Amino acid sequence: MTLLWDADPGAAERYDFAVGEISRFETQATMVRALEDNPTEMLVLIGPDVDMDAACQFAELCRVERPELGVILLRRRIDVAVLGQSLRAGIREVITSDDVTGLADAARRSRDLSTRVHGHSGESTSAKTARVVTVFSAKGGVGKTTFATNLSAYLASTGSRVLLIDLDLAFGDVGISLQMLPQNSIIDLVSMAGNIDEQAIKAVVTKHDSGLEAISAPAEPSDADRVPGTTVAELVRVAKRHYDYVLLDTPPAFTSHVLAAFDDSDLLILIATLDIPAVKNLRLTLDTLDLLGNKKDSRLVVLNRSDAKVGLRPEDVVAAIKQDIAVMVPNSTAVPASVNRGVPIILDEPKHAVSVALRDLADRFIRVADTPAGAADAAASSQQSPKTSRWSLSRGGNR
Structure with missing residues (x-):
């Protein structure tokens, strides 16, 4: 036909x-x-x-x-x-x-x-395919970069090969949060569009002490518009063949790059905090994902700074978004302190309550496919509900 x-x-x-x-x-x-x-x-x-x-x-x-x-x-x-x-x-x-x-x-x-x-x-259908995880919130300052860097560092520490891509192309903080000094960025891949391969990725990654590899955002905010969504889609597609996990840190907006990330993600970690703007934006995000045809079972709602005494309770968030909260991460001044040191708290203070919550998130929802049972469950899930692809064109505190 x-x-x-x-x-x-x-x-x-x-x-x-x-x-x-x-x-x-x-x-x-x-x-x-x-x-x-x-x-x-x-x-x-x-x-x-x-x-x-x-x-x-x-x-x-x-x-x-x-x-x-x-x-x-x-x-x-x-x-x-x-x-x-x-x-x-x-x-x-x-x-x-x-x-x-x-x-x-x-x-x-x-x-x-x-x-x-x-x-x-x-001939290469048996090649491995990485698990792609996108960390997103339509509101800034909720902890996206902190989550992305800590989860990536933890997964790398388990012996997995991990790539972290900073898609906040205008104001990305992955490099500075990990105190890395990238010599190249995602902008260097634009000229390779259509021919991105493992060697091209190796040429632009910066390695962190934890073992994770990161592709930083451009140094100049004006370069953000020079990176098309198709380049992001190609980068993720190629990276999936060479890594165990690909994590995507995002800006607080539905840009073409974010839509490209959504298309190829196995899991969307949607972060909110206990404030009305964050909850409102989370509700709008869920509605938008419904309109885009995104699968509900690929979304994970995480409440950051969940014990903050600000007059709003976790149950109020659940009532507003009409969806359960999968993981609640407590508030702590140790988090911005770890960011200032450039050391992920999940590695620096593994027994800290924030580290325990982040590790629980990774073990329960990201690494689940590592086990034979998890892989079987993932395969069954993909057969029952095929992964949707829309083919996109498609600060402060615990950021």
């Missing part, structure tokens, strides 16, 4: 003679869902009236997420500009919409190439 992105109700009948059975979808969103439901599909047609920029953006994402998938673009008129833009986006062929014979030949060539690409990639 071939998938067709075209708003014209008669389009499928017009092209089925050339490519066989067609399923037509009117929007990019419905097309993406169809591809998620058909992981073996090898060919997509994009109709002549679909916006050129949208078509190319879709093709770029397909090239990252499904390299074996062929995309053929139909246009009413073909010129050098259209061909050049299509080539850069990874579209395999551009055919005039009235050339049925040309479309049939292009479809055959594309399917042959897809079969070869799929066969080649199938």
Whole structure:
């Protein structure tokens, strides 16, 4: 079967003679869902009236997420500009919409190439895949970076290979929180887009004493806009093949980079604190994730500074968000003190109440797939509820 992105109700009948059975979808969103439901599909047609920029953006994402998938673009008129833009986006062929014979030949060539690409990639299907964890809150200052650095350091201390990526591209603090002096950052990967591999990642990581490897945010906030979401998606996809865990620290906003992280995450750690703005933003975050089609069972709500005496109780948070709190981490001045020393509290003071809570979070919800039973449970869960991919374009205290 071939998938067709075209708003014209008669389009499928017009092209089925050339490519066989067609399923037509009117929007990019419905097309993406169809591809998620058909992981073996090898060919997509994009109709002549679909916006050129949208078509190319879709093709770029397909090239990252499904390299074996062929995309053929139909246009009413073909010129050098259209061909050049299509080539850069990874579209395999551009055919005039009235050339049925040309479309049939292009479809055959594309399917042959897809079969070869799929066969080649199938040789490494037994390769390991890292567990990807994103730490997020739509409010700043709730402890995202503290959680990301401590969890990463703890996982690395168990002998696992861990990559921590700072996606707060304008004001990331991973490097300074761990007192590292990165020579390179994620901005150095932009020029390698489409060709990121293990060596490229090694060239930009900074190693911490705990054993974790980190990719820092750019030194200049103005560079944040130069990192496209597709580069983040490619980085995560490649890193999954070479690490045991990939953790993503994020800014307090739904940027294209954050959406790319959500798409490929096995677990979302959503952090809140006992204040009305944080709880409100958490509620909005959960609603937004529902709209994006994110699986509810991939989310983990964590309450930081849970014993703070500020007139709001954990049960009030549960009532507001209509979801249980998985882990409660107590408040302590030892946390900002450990950040100032550049030493994760989970390693520096392992018996501290905050360390115990963070370790419990890691052992119960992140490392669960390390055990044979956990791996079996994870496999069963993935079969019952396949991982959704939206194919994104998709301070202070315990930060």
